[in-house]
Amino acid sequence: MKKFLKYVAVAFVAVLLVACGAKGGGESGSGKTYNVGVAIYKFDDNFMTLYREELERYFGELSKKTGNKYVLDIQDGKQDQATQTEQINNFIAQGKDVILANLVDPTAAGSIINSAKSADIPVVLINREPEVSELEIWPGKTTYVGADATQSGTFQGEIIAATDSKGDLNGDGVVNYITLFGDPANVDAQQRTAYSVKALDDAGIKRKALAEPYLANWDTAKGQEVTASALEQFGDKLEVVFANNDGMAVGAVTAIKAAKRTVGKDILVVGVDAIPDAMELLTKGELTGTVLNDHFNQSHTAANVAVDLMNGKDVESYYWVDYVKVTKKEDSQLKEAKPKTETTKEAKERYAKRDK
Numbered sequence: 001m002k003k004f005l006k007y008v009a010v011a012f013v014a015v016l017l018v019a020c021g022a023k024g025g026g027e028s029g030s031g032k033t034y035n036v037g038v039a040i041y042k043f044d045d046n047f048m049t050l051y052r053e054e055l056e057r058y059f060g061e062l063s064k065k066t067g068n069k070y071v072l073d074i075q076d077g078k079q080d081q082a083t084q085t086e087q088i089n090n091f092i093a094q095g096k097d098v099i100l101a102n103l104v105d106p107t108a109a110g111s112i113i114n115s116a117k118s119a120d121i122p123v124v125l126i127n128r129e130p131e132v133s134e135l136e137i138w139p140g141k142t143t144y145v146g147a148d149a150t151q152s153g154t155f156q157g158e159i160i161a162a163t164d165s166k167g168d169l170n171g172d173g174v175v176n177y178i179t180l181f182g183d184p185a186n187v188d189a190q191q192r193t194a195y196s197v198k199a200l201d202d203a204g205i206k207r208k209a210l211a212e213p214y215l216a217n218w219d220t221a222k223g224q225e226v227t228a229s230a231l232e233q234f235g236d237k238l239e240v241v242f243a244n245n246d247g248m249a250v251g252a253v254t255a256i257k258a259a260k261r262t263v264g265k266d267i268l269v270v271g272v273d274a275i276p277d278a279m280e281l282l283t284k285g286e287l288t289g290t291v292l293n294d295h296f297n298q299s300h301t302a303a304n305v306a307v308d309l310m311n312g313k314d315v316e317s318y319y320w321v322d323y324v325k326v327t328k329k330e331d332s333q334l335k336e337a338k339p340k341t342e343t344t345k346e347a348k349e350r351y352a353k354r355d356k
């Protein structure tokens, strides 16, 4: 009898192992182990650090909640697409259950999706929006989780338009501005640059760019450097600094202080992200405003979608998390929000209308 029971027990465990091993690799405790490859464009980025840390924390929470084990392998792409492609190819060779990718160069999406598809590994693209056509390569198994950059640009312009001076601090009837540009390959940079000033146009505010957008690579030191030289060149003429992100906005504020000018009084600065450094300046009145780039809901959505994919489900092509306008501390509070989904067909129609 004892021997028989032992056989039953062994058979039971074997059945369990087969059932659990069907998807998600090895077994751990009562649940399954899932291997998640995460490729970040570079670790040394304020916003993506917030995102990455929240993603890790949230997967930990999911592990506790479900009894499954999510093993994250997070790689630093060091802002080099060749390095990152190699990291992603390793994920594919190792047979990860899903890949989350914050691409260095979003135009690499197509070839990466094709490689992952041939190994049957679903892909969640995050933070850097690819072309719609790339999401059509493997529908259901590839998705973009992000935020609509046009919204963040619009909010930046609206923040300026809502100030007492409407950005025209010297009262000459025109808003003279510069833009600190993130990265030419990044949709967030392109659209924030265009939509921040479009919001001024839409509000009937006259504007003049004092220079072509300054390339500052999302970087604080670079933001400081280019703002310092713009201040030197344009002096009191410069009224508004639109920074594609807070990192560069924080650098701009440092340059403005060094030039003995005062944010709010004789110059306005607006960023995007609501990173802690920017929130500190904003609380002191040294930053006009920012826009919350909601890393909290973006990372949770990316993880939830990844879990669905690892469970063999098909997912939607887009998951959009809203930006939030921030002119006071409370505005940047993180709270659970439901993302909006969109199909590639809907996105194409929306973009065609928008870009007309």
Ligand code: BGC
Pocket: 041, 045, 046, 047, 048, 127, 128, 186, 188, 218, 244, 245, 246, 247, 272, 273, 293
């Ligand atoms: C953020 C930037 C960040 C970039 C990285 C943008 O959405 O606003 O701060 O550097 O993503 O791709």
